[in-house]
Amino acid sequence: QGRVSSIRTANQEIRADAVLLSLGIRPRVELARQADLRLGETGAIWVNERMETSAEDVFAAGDCVESTHLISGKRVWIPLGSTANKQGRVVGINVSGGAAVFPGVLGTAIFKVFDFKVAKTGLNMREAEQAGFSPLSAIVRGYSGAHYYPGMKESVLKVIADQKSGRILGAQAVGEGPSDKFIDVISMALLGRMDCSTLGNADLAYSPPFSPALSPVLVAAHVLQNKREKVFEWITADEVKNKLERAADEFVLLDVREEKEVKEKRIPGSLWIPLGQLEENIGKLDNKKEIAIHCHSGARSYKGYLKLKHKGFKNIKNVDGGILCWPEELKGAL
Ligand SMILES: Cc1cc2nc3c(=O)[nH]c(=O)nc-3n(C[C@H](O)[C@H](O)[C@H](O)COP(=O)(O)OP(=O)(O)OC[C@H]3O[C@@H](n4cnc5c(N)ncnc54)[C@H](O)[C@@H]3O)c2cc1C
Incomplete structure (x- = not known):
């Protein structure tokens, strides 16, 4: 009584102990x-x-x-x-008589919500479209060090590039991991007007306590390059949700994660075959249907995609950002 318990949005109710209102700001002129x-x-x-x-x-x-x-x-x-x-x-x-210039900003910003570091630089997808670009995005999981190193923290990184020129346009990162490092590196790439091929070969510091051998920034650049060169086909989580709701008969959502992950959360209507058992269960898949493959963030499902492609499947897509990008809260189910 007399205390906030939840907020109601257009499509869901979210329980809350406290609500922060962001009412906007204006310049004092x-x-x-x-x-x-x-x-x-x-x-x-x-x-x-x-x-x-x-x-x-x-x-x-x-x-x-x-x-x-x-x-x-x-x-x-x-x-x-x-x-x-x-x-x-x-x-x-x-x-004082000198000659200095301030060329402009990239909108690089960061804040912390409890243990979550939220950071951005450059344009997001909508802003990039509004600015006349044809944006592509890559969503990758990134650790603060090598995956086997103790105490590693994860951030999810989204990098945006222009389809035509390959130019990097912006990035966002969120998580307990090195969101600040990812965004500062990409901010430099933006300042230098780099394209994804140049960024993908950046010589970044590596040793297990500090980064995976292939920095998540470089992995995102490689995914963007693969998308530009149409090395694989992809589909967004929102598009998958739409298809499951409207055309479920002609569409299969294949989940290639492990049992433990599926028990934690699963997309309703998905077909579950762990990546390691995909080949022996290939008969369960109808190659006349469109098949979208997902995992946690998109890396394992890409391997699944390549396996199916090798087996002659034509109408297959990798789900961008995997279950991490699913727009609703999910429950586990085997
Ligand atoms: C809660 C909060 C957290 C923030 N966190 C960050 C952050 O993490 N990172 C970041 O980059 N930015 C952050 N900002 C924004 C940052 O503080 C401002 O962008 C920055 O202080 C702007 O500097 P300024 O000199 O333009 O204005 P201010 O720092 O606001 O200074 C203006 C000064 O002018 C004085 N003044 C106003 N009118 C008059 C007058 N008529 N006569 C004399 N003096 C006057 C004011 O009292 C004030 O001291 C944050 C802002 C807030 C409010």
């Missing part, structure tokens, strides 16, 4: 308005690359100004302390 300075399209103060306002020799920096997004080229308002400090330096140099 009253002073600029009074001084008749130009405001930009975002509502924040317009400045040029020298951080000079529309009035000569009047400079502004920090949360009250808008910037240029280095990927989309659009004017954006992303007020962050990291940006304010760089802009302050540029203003300081310029007001």
